[in-house]
Amino acid sequence: MGRLAKEQEIAERLGVRYLTGPATHSILFSFVTLVASQERYDRMLTSALAKGFTPENSEFLALDNRNANRFDGFDAMRRALVEARGRYIVFTHDDIEFTHDGAAELEARLDELRALDPDWTLAGNAGGIGYRRGKHHLAVHIDDPHKLGLRVTQPELVESLDENFFVMRRNRPVVNSYDLEGFHFYAGDLCRMSEIMGGRSYVIPFLLSHHSGGTVDEAFPLCRSRFERKYRRYFVGRNLQMTVAEFRFGLAGMCEGWGETPKSRWDFLKRNVYAPERSGVDDT
Missing domain, CATH: 3.90.550.10 (Spore Coat Polysaccharide Biosynthesis Protein SpsA; Chain A)
Structure with a gap:
């Protein structure tokens, strides 16, 4: 058996699918x-x-x-x-x-x-x-x-x-x-x-x-704060308009980035972005 035929046989045994274009939809x-x-x-x-x-x-x-x-x-x-x-x-x-x-x-x-x-x-x-x-x-x-x-x-x-x-x-x-x-x-x-x-x-x-005009509940300020703390580091100086709020990131993200090290970046994420009370839905 030639090398090409052998490789084709292996592909068939493994069920290889050759993708040749955009994904289809049913x-x-x-x-x-x-x-x-x-x-x-x-x-x-x-x-x-x-x-x-x-x-x-x-x-x-x-x-x-x-x-x-x-x-x-x-x-x-x-x-x-x-x-x-x-x-x-x-x-x-x-x-x-x-x-x-x-x-x-x-x-x-x-x-x-x-x-x-x-x-x-x-x-x-x-x-x-x-x-x-x-x-x-x-x-x-x-x-x-x-x-x-x-x-x-x-x-x-x-x-x-x-x-x-x-x-x-x-x-x-x-x-x-x-x-x-x-x-x-x-x-x-x-x-x-x-x-x-x-x-x-x-x-x-x-x-x-x-049928709702939007809900601003007790969780809203916390969600807003986490969103702001994450994105002000990536959109320094930008104003951002939502339907229910606006963000004015200013220079805070730039100031936080000065003198940053891998450890300080990780400490920042743990302190300001990652939610310590996360429920941790298991999707494994």
Whole structure:
């Protein structure tokens, strides 16, 4: 047996798969939802089916927090990526409802975005354009309790997205930070990771209803502090606009970096970023 034939036989025995192009997808949308309330989630599912999100074009993955918080926003996104089969991965809260646009509109808006920017990474219905001269600049296309009535007519480039609804391209995946946790700023974290990887985020004119105006609970200040302490070292002097907060990093990150050693860097992470009370969900 010749060498080439022998190598081919070994490859066949081991079941080698030769990848020759982009990843394929069996469906269009993978919906990933942090589910705390079955009643709210049932309302979302009912509205999704009514608006054309069917088993033929969509799958629905529920991160089960109904009886306990098994997942937070950061680890939920990482967990879902290994399961999703859709061309687009759609992350949602369980309290959204498809009252306006549906499957046809979402596919059309994403096709339009790809024509505008082939390198887009994330898209959503609300986000921060920037924080400049003490003013908040937002792009919003949503019905929610705030009743602001804000709308976009075309994709708007943003530096952050809201967590209630956002879309990721399966062939341009982004993962959340391993050193952050909680239920706030995980979409903003994805936008930062996307930016570092060379991607861009947009708000698109896709309209749905979000039945919450956002929750600023007792965990919010801690999540904000950890997010700030991490990113001020990488975005020195930058202002960053979220839908629920703004960050003015100033020169603090630069000052912290002066005279840094490997040990001081590790001490900084342990003290300011890593959460000592982490629950440590076992994903092995």
